Amino acid sequence: MAIRRILTVDNAADLATLKKxxxxxEAVTDELRALMDDMLETMYDAPGIGLAxxxxxxxxxxxVMDLAREGEDKAPRYFVNPEILASSEDLQGYEEGCLSVPEYYDEVERPSKVTLRYMNYQGETVVEEAEGLFAVCIQHEMDHLEGVLFIDHLSRLRRDRAMAKVKKARRAA
Structure with a gap:
């Protein structure tokens, strides 16, 4: 397993990749499992709770995702080709952050419940309902798969403020 570099929005080449x-x-292979293992190690090192x-x-x-709280045993989750089959009409606001948008947090509204289908680490198909933090996190990470960042859900003013804060933090580091 290896810790990989997390792409960030303040780097133009990184941003271009993040927007893909x-x-x-095709299938869950040993090579894909190695990628997922690297991703999990990278996420834990960052630290974060989800990573696309x-x-x-x-x-x-x-x-990859792990919603275990500090002091709890790790509970890694793996989602390959996840898709949302249904989502609730009721929304919940949640303050989100992102490893690719370091040091910035803002509230985003998302459906409070979703039903999803994905393949797990073993390549088995799973259908599951997510709510609470799990629903927020899976939707946030699935946005990444579509080239969407959580700041894309914000007003232009708040998005510009986020980008400025990330760039300022990088210069100060």
Whole structure:
């Protein structure tokens, strides 16, 4: 396993990659599992709770996630070719952040529940309902697969403010 560099919005080449629509995966192979293992290690190191493959420069439809709280045992999750089958009409606001938009957080409204289908680490198809933080996180990460960042859900003013804050933080680092 290896820690990979996380692409960030303040780098033009990174941003171009982050805006790519990720391609579906044919099958869960050992090579894909190695990518997922690297992604998980990268996410833990960052630290974060979710990471899409495109964020480490691999525009394929793969997500890793771990919503375990500090002090709890790790609970890694793997989502290959995830798709939302249904979503609730009721929305919930949640303050989101993103490893590709470092040091910036803002509230985004998303459906409070979604039903999704994906392949897991073993390549088995799973259908599952997500709500709460799980629903927020899976929708956030699935946006990455479409080339959408959480700041794209914000007003232009707030998005510009986010970009300025990220660039300022990078210069100060």
């Amino acid at each position: 629509i990720s391609t579906p995966v 493959a495109v964020q480490v420069g691999e525009p394929v439809r793969v997500i």
